[in-house]
Amino acid sequence: MKSFHSSTYRLPLLAAGGLLLLLSACKKEKSASELSxxxxxxxxFTSARSDAQSHGTFDDIFDNILGVNSEVGFGNTGVFGRPGSGPGVDSIPPCVQLTVVRLSQQGPFPVxxxxxxxxxxxxxDGRTRSGRIVTDYSGRLLDSGSVAISTFxxxxxxxxxIxxxxxxxxxxxxxxRFSVEVHDARITRANGDYVLxxxxRVITQTEGQLTPNxxxxxxxxVTGAASGQTRNSGLIHTWTSTIELPLRKRFTCRWFSAGTVRSSRSGLAGNSPxxxxxxxxxxxxxxxxxxTVNNSTYQISLP
Structure with a gap:
């Protein structure tokens, strides 16, 4: 919300207090009894889509930080993936710039x-990215115990x-096997709607181990759980989700291709429709x- 300097806007105390109460009421999450x-x-619907969008967004980031090069990860994944026309042809767009800073004089890591x-x-993939992903690597991510922390x-x-x-x-x-923890994520749309x-998650490789490079x-x-808050068209709610059947992700596919996620509004009984x-x-x-919700099944398109 935009802030105003008191020297410019002088509201009477009661009016200002009433305005704050009104703004708080507009942002307050509805109770269960108030929901139609x-x-x-x-x-x-929005809980499921918000969770799917969040999973997909940070899965894309996971691919990108692994794909930078073979020194810190796999190399050739995410935006760094090769189009298949030959091992020496890199598909990374020329508009991507990498900056490497060694954080120690004792060796290549941390970096x-x-x-x-x-x-x-x-x-x-047709998507336009802007801004920067900044990642600190303690070691090569293919080595046990190595950690990579990314900010944006x-x-x-x-x-x-993001x-x-x-x-x-x-x-x-x-x-x-990789653990992926995402903290305090906020995904904000141009219209002001957001997902917190x-x-x-735990990501486990199940195929392709015989060709490590x-x-x-x-x-x-992918297994794990998540929680979030969504603002959609003025309606704010919190929710939790759990991966019931592991999600399946092929390197060659942008989306998860199998698996089941259960999601529900916070405070909802487990047997609620x-x-x-x-x-x-x-x-x-x-x-x-x-x-599937309330005994009906719908086909939806994911971000």
């Missing part, structure tokens, strides 16, 4: 890498602003999912 069935259904998309850089400087995907902190840790074997999100055949599963289930599908690569 239509609002309950809207909340169920800080900034991925700078400038005022706007469109990738192969005016970072946007298309018109959506804020928060993402912490990735390599959990070691067998196989590749905190997530804890080739990401194109990699498949991962307004608890929602988002089904990502049976393995196909597309942005379609099915959503």
């Amino acid at each position: 069935p239509q609002e309950e259904q809207t909340i169920a 800080r890498i900034s991925i700078d998309f400038g005022s706007g850089c469109t990738g192969r 400087e005016n970072y946007r995907i298309d018109s959506i602003r 804020q928060g902190v993402q912490r990735v840790r390599n959990l070691g074997g067998p196989g590749r 999100w905190n997530g804890n 080739l990401a194109i055949d990699d498949v991962f599963t 307004w608890v929602g289930l988002l089904h990502y599908g049976q393995g196909q690569c597309d942005n379609l999912a099915s959503f």
Whole structure:
């Protein structure tokens, strides 16, 4: 909210107090007894979509910080992925600038890498990113125990602003496993609607282990839980989500292709008809999912 200097705007004390109460009332989350069935259904839909958008956004960031180069990660993932025309052809747009700062004189780590998309850089996925992702790596993320912490400087995907902190840790074997913690995330749309999100996930590689330096055949599963708050068209609500069936993510696909997420408004009983289930599908690569709430199932398109 815009602030005003008291020297310019002099409101009587009672009027100012009344204005503050009005603003607080506008921002207050409705209680369960105040919600109509239509609002309950809207909340169920927006909770599921907000959670899916948050998962997808930070999964994209995970791919990007792993993809910078083979010194800190896999290399060749996310915006750094290669188009398949040959091992020496990099698909990274020329508008992306990398800055590498060694944080110690004793060795290559820790290291800080900034991925700078400038005022706007469109990738192969058709999305335009701007601003910077800044990541501190304690070691190579393919090594057990290594940690990467990412923050964001005016970072946007298309018109959506991304804020928060993402912490990735390599959990070691067998196989590749990563914990991904997202704290105080805020995803803000141009119209002022937003998602506040905190997530804890474990990402496990299930296919492609025999080709450790080739990401194109990699498949991962994702487990975990999250919580958030959403403002959508003036309606504010908080919610929680749990991955019931592990999400499946192929390197070659932008979206999750299988798995189920249960989401519900905070305080909702577990047997309420307004608890929602988002089904990502049976393995196909597309942005379609099915959503079940109040004994009805709908097909929805994901961000």
